[in-house]
Amino acid sequence: MLSGEARETIVCVTALPSVSYSITVRLEVPSGAPAVSQLTNAVESAGGAVTALDVTASGHQRLRVDVTCAARDTDHADLLVEAMRLVPGVVIGKVSDRTFLMHLGGKIQMDAKQPIRNRDDLSMIYTPGVARVCMAIAKNPDDARRLTVKRNSVAVITDGSAVLGLGNIGPEAALPVMEGKAALFKRFGDIDAWPLCLDTQDTEEIITVVKAVAPGFAGINLEDISAPRCFEIEARLRELLDIPVFHDDQHGTAIVVLAALYNALRVVEKDISDVRVVMSGAGAAGTAIIKLLLEAGVDDVVVADISGVVHKGREGISGELAWLAENTNKLDVAGTLKDAIVGADVFIGVSAPRVIDAGDVARMADRAIVFALANPEPEIDPAEAIKYAEVVATGRSDFPNQINNVLAFPGVFRGLLDARSSDITPAMLLAAARALASVVTDDELNASYITPSVFHADVHHTVAAAVRRAAGGPEHLPTDTEVAL
Numbered sequence: 001m002l003s004g005e006a007r008e009t010i011v012c013v014t015a016l017p018s019v020s021y022s023i024t025v026r027l028e029v030p031s032g033a034p035a036v037s038q039l040t041n042a043v044e045s046a047g048g049a050v051t052a053l054d055v056t057a058s059g060h061q062r063l064r065v066d067v068t069c070a071a072r073d074t075d076h077a078d079l080l081v082e083a084m085r086l087v088p089g090v091v092i093g094k095v096s097d098r099t100f101l102m103h104l105g106g107k108i109q110m111d112a113k114q115p116i117r118n119r120d121d122l123s124m125i126y127t128p129g130v131a132r133v134c135m136a137i138a139k140n141p142d143d144a145r146r147l148t149v150k151r152n153s154v155a156v157i158t159d160g161s162a163v164l165g166l167g168n169i170g171p172e173a174a175l176p177v178m179e180g181k182a183a184l185f186k187r188f189g190d191i192d193a194w195p196l197c198l199d200t201q202d203t204e205e206i207i208t209v210v211k212a213v214a215p216g217f218a219g220i221n222l223e224d225i226s227a228p229r230c231f232e233i234e235a236r237l238r239e240l241l242d243i244p245v246f247h248d249d250q251h252g253t254a255i256v257v258l259a260a261l262y263n264a265l266r267v268v269e270k271d272i273s274d275v276r277v278v279m280s281g282a283g284a285a286g287t288a289i290i291k292l293l294l295e296a297g298v299d300d301v302v303v304a305d306i307s308g309v310v311h312k313g314r315e316g317i318s319g320e321l322a323w324l325a326e327n328t329n330k331l332d333v334a335g336t337l338k339d340a341i342v343g344a345d346v347f348i349g350v351s352a353p354r355v356i357d358a359g360d361v362a363r364m365a366d367r368a369i370v371f372a373l374a375n376p377e378p379e380i381d382p383a384e385a386i387k388y389a390e391v392v393a394t395g396r397s398d399f400p401n402q403i404n405n406v407l408a409f410p411g412v413f414r415g416l417l418d419a420r421s422s423d424i425t426p427a428m429l430l431a432a433a434r435a436l437a438s439v440v441t442d443d444e445l446n447a448s449y450i451t452p453s454v455f456h457a458d459v460h461h462t463v464a465a466a467v468r469r470a471a472g473g474p475e476h477l478p479t480d481t482e483v484a485l
Contacts (some may be wrong), residue, residue, distance in 0.1 A: 017049045017070035018398055019098075023077050024068045025084060026056070026093040031063050038087045043069045046083040047076065068098070107179045108186075108195075145218065145420065154193045154219040154413055156181045157210055159201045162226035162249070162284075165375050171197035174224060181223060181248075188460045189410030191417065193221070203229050207236050214241050218417050221409065222247040227284040228319050244416045244424040250288030252405035255412065255429055256451070257289050257348060257371060258296055259436035260403050263450035264391040268367040270345060272297050276365070278344040279303040280337050280379055281351035282310055287320050289348060290328060292433070295426045302329045302344075304337035305351075345369065347389075349379030358384040373403055391447045400448040407436055407454055411463025418464065419473025428470040435466035 029035035040050050048069045057064035067084065071077035077097075085092050116122055123129050137143045145151040160174035178195030185193035194217075198209055210220060210233075220243060222234055230247055237245045246252070265272055277298055279286055282305040290301055303310050303324055310317065310324045311332050317325055333340050337355060341347055342363045348371045349355065356379055361370060370389040372378035378394050385392045393401035412432050416424060439452045439459050452459050468474075 016398060017047070017072050017076070019051075019070050021071040021073055021077055022051065022068065022098040023071065023080070024052075024066055024096045024098055025081060026064065026066050026096075027084065028062050028064050028091045028093065029087075030089040031059065031061055035087055035089050036063070036065060039065070039067055039084055039090070042083040042087050043067070043080050046080050047072065048080040048083075064093075103176055103179075107176075108182050144215070149192055150216060150218050151420075152190075152192050152417060153217050154185060154191055154221050154417075155196050155210070155213060155217045156185075156193050156221045156223055157196045157198065157206075158223045159198050159206060159225055161201050161224065161229075163224045168201075168226065171199050178223060181221070184406050185410055185413065187410075188406065188454070189414040189464070191410065191413055201226075201229075203232055206233055207240070210237055211240050214243060217243060218420075219243050219413055220245045221413070222249075224249065227287075230284050231287075231320055238423065242422045244413075244421050246409070246412065246416075246424055247284065247288075248405055248409050250284045251292075251424070251429055252409045252412070253285045253350070253373075253403075254288040254292040255408040255432045255436065256403050256405055257373075258292050258430075258433035259407070260371065260393055260401065260451050261293075261346065261348075261369070262433065262437040263440050263445060264346075264369045264371075264393070266445055267447050267450065268345075268369060268390050270367070273299055275300070275345035276343065277301040277346040277348060278337070278341045280347070280349040280355050281305065281374075282321060282324060283350070285350040285373075286348075287324065289350065290324065292426070292429055294327065295430055296433070300330060302333050302340045304340055308336050309333055309340050347371065347379075349373055351379060353377035353379065355379045358387055361385050361388040364389070371403060391450060393450065401450050403451060404454060407451060407459060408432055408463060411435075411460040412467050414460065414464035415467025415469075415473070416471060419468045419471035421471040421473070425470075428467050431466040431470035432463050435462045438462065 040053065043050050048071050050067060050069045052068035054066045055063055056066050069080055071080055081092060081095055084090055114125055116125060133147055137147060156178045158174045158178055160171040161168045163169050163174045163177055175195060175197050178197060182193035182195050185191040196213065198206055200206060214220065220237065220241065222230065222245065225233060234245055234247045277293060277300065279290060279301065282303050286303060290303060293301055310321055311329050311334050312325045314325065338360055341356060341360050343365055345365045346369045347364065350373050352374055361368060368389040369391045370380065370385045371393045372380050372382065372385060373395040375395045382392050382394055382399050393403050395403055436459065439456060439462055440450065
């Protein structure tokens with residue numbers, strides 16, 4: 001179990017300000033007065049954290065100061081501004097939300113790989129030289145991967161119907177998330193990803209549009225499409241296309257959850273084939289997680305949704321719920337989530353806030369594992385869960401053991417593209433999960449460190465190499481010169 005100090009750390013972190021709510025306040029103070037130090041005290045007394053304090057202009061009578069500080073939420077940010085306003089002599093100017101500033105004009109852009117310095121460059125990059133390349137591809141369509149951006153490109157496609165924890169907010173409002181996804185593809189996988197936000201939530205129209213744009217891409221990443229439509233869209237596109245179709249809300253989540261579970265089980269010294277897993281949430285993520293857990297050797301898993309435990313005798317279930325009823329719950333448990341969790345070794349939540357409490361965790365098996373992944377508010381407060389569970393993980397960045405899809409999808413797609421894969425299989429997903437888990441060494445592993453940092457140097461190339469091998473790709477990746485020859 002965790003030490004008292006470690007538990008105290010987890011409890012205290014709930015009250016910490018976050019950079020997600022970071023603001024910069026431009027203000028003026030009298031020169032030669034104690035106002036600058038008073039500003040810091042005012043912010044900290046109001047529960048904020050000053051992260052930078054810069055004098056941007058100075059005169060005989062006044063100083064202009066930019067104060068950057070982190071808050072807990074937008075209301076708390078307003079409170080910090082008011083606290084600074086109350087410091088004698090302070091005149092508040094512009095207040096900037098640093099997150100919004102980072103999104104001004106978008107977060108991605110297209111950049112040419114070849115310089116256009118003169119007429120020769122223009123003639124080869126565009127007309128007339130480009131015509132020869134077009135004709136070569138017309139003769140041999142496979143050359144599109146060698147001679148165009150296709151070989152390194154992924155379409156990030158959404159209809160805006162299930163964006164983060166925000167719900168059905170539409171294609172325009174979904175674009176900042178898709179831009180962010182494209183930026184992560186580039187940063188961690190060196191993949192050129194393009195956000196495509198579709199102004200339709202009709203299943204057939206989405207399938208038609210994606211099929212029509214697919215020739216320009218080597219992979220499709222479906223994102224934030226609501227269940228159950230996402231299941232049919234993914235399945236149909238896999239049948240229609242000769243490039244891999246990956247639904248990150250399903251498969252990315254499943255990979256990282258399984259990787260984290262492998263390592264959590266190492267901590268509590270249990271075998272994956274012996275544990276009893278209880279899942280809260282039977283949507284896209286929950287279903288994909290269960291399917292991958294079964295592939296990995298989990299033998300006893302029960303899933304519950306808003307209507308209770310999924311079992312063969314439950315009336316009115318169809319589609320993916322019917323599949324879950326047929327392939328899980330081998331003891332035919334009925335009742336509620338709280339009934340099912342008694343004696344469970346592992347709880348995995350991908351559902352809604354506060355569906356279980358500390359008492360429920362106390363009724364789990366010894367050395368229990370709790371993954372409470374609902375965002376922004378998890379299924380149970382981690383500070384409560386850790387009183388009885390040995391390992392606790394969340395989907396949040398302000399607690400230990402963040403289960404974050406960015407640990408998986410850049411490496412997965414890097415491996416798929418390098419292998420020129422036409423599909424993605426359960427074997428590839430398992431390979432990705434095992435590789436991700438392996439990044440945490442025995443010397444590093446503990447109850448508060450079961451997943452590596454997304455910035456860990458080994459994460460993405462380790463996952464990519466494992467997926468490439470599972471996809472039958474080459475051990476040696478050819479250089480551009482070798483490709484040309």
